[in-house]
Amino acid sequence: MIVYEYPFNERIRTLLRLEDLYEKFKFFVQQEHPMQHHVALATIFDMLEVAGRADLKSDLLQELERQKQSLLGYRSNPNVAPEALDAVLAELDSVSSALVGAQGKTGQNVRDNEWLMSIRGRTIIPGGACEFDLPSYHAWQKRPATQRHGDIMNWFAPLAPLFEALALVLRLLRDSGGPVKMTATGGSYQQMLQGKVYQMLRLSIDETLGAIPEISANKYMLWVRFTTQDGDCKPKALEEDVPFDLTLCNF
Missing domain, CATH: 2.60.440.10 (YacF-like domains)
Structure with a gap:
């Protein structure tokens, strides 16, 4: 079966676009070739572009709290397994706490990195990230795959709580x-x-x-x-x- 999804509003449309980007990022960052890591890094830039259009952090926190309050109302329902309910509530608390702990604006660590921003500025131009345009980036791409992977994951790390919250909200929506x-x-x-x-x-x-x-x-x-x-x-x-x-x- 092929599943097609259609968002009814701009909020869900943004979440689905970010989810799609995250799936691409997870695939390419686990590869080893420099070109694949280039796609992973460019995908982070795309994430910032999409996430920067709305106050996603507060929006997701409000939705997680709303889901928590809604699920608490099922505690007295005999048809609901208390273990399963407690597991979802614990996950909501954990994801919310991680998102609250994420400091600053989404992706600010990347925006504050002048070297990454120079790469972002060149990748907007078709073929703009050639070695003669960005020799330091070309040198970075020649580093060992494990080192490149570690660098990319460190740059992505502050974004991780946002994507964990996003995944949970979409999972609850799909299960509804x-x-x-x-x-x-x-x-x-x-x-x-x-x-x-x-x-x-x-x-x-x-x-x-x-x-x-x-x-x-x-x-x-x-x-x-x-x-x-x-x-x-x-x-x-x-x-x-x-x-x-x-x-x-x-x-």
């Missing part, structure tokens, strides 16, 4: 809804939302169908139109019925 089997008749599906507020939509579809959802939504209506790709990857409307699983997520 259950999948419902739907069918897009003639490749198209519509659903009235009746003004109910959702944070995110998750759509799962069998990859062998070759169907690609194009999703749009507001607080009143949800539209899904399925397309497929020809040999040149150009989208082409699907006219056949398409089964899929739909999950509407909301805290």
Whole structure:
């Protein structure tokens, strides 16, 4: 199954973009080639660009506290396993404490590093990080892979609490809804939302169908139109019925 996610607001859109960047960072930083470590470092710069558009730290702290208060209300519910509830509450406390302990503005340690900022300024230019532009960066890339990995992880370390909080918030959001089997008749599906507020939509579809959802939504209506790709990857409307699983997520 291929899972497609659609954010209903800018806040969730930002979290999903940061999550995507974090997944790329984790992959490339574990590699050994200098070019792969270059991508990992450039990804940190992208993280700062996205995270700098909003006050994510306070926003995430408020959401974690709201989730904690909501979960505390389940203590008296006999259908909730107390061990599982306590584990989630402990995780919320741990992640919140780490985020509170993160000093200063997100990524300020990178912004205060003139050498890193010189690299960031050149990477914005296509091909701008060549050895003749940044000889000191070229020399750093020739260091042993373990040393480069250690440097990158040290630069990323102050950002780690933010991404731990982000991952927990998105996990709780994804767990808030259950999948419902739907069918897009003639490749198209519509659903009235009746003004109910959702944070995110998750759509799962069998990859062998070759169907690609194009999703749009507001607080009143949800539209899904399925397309497929020809040999040149150009989208082409699907006219056949398409089964899929739909999950509407909301805290």
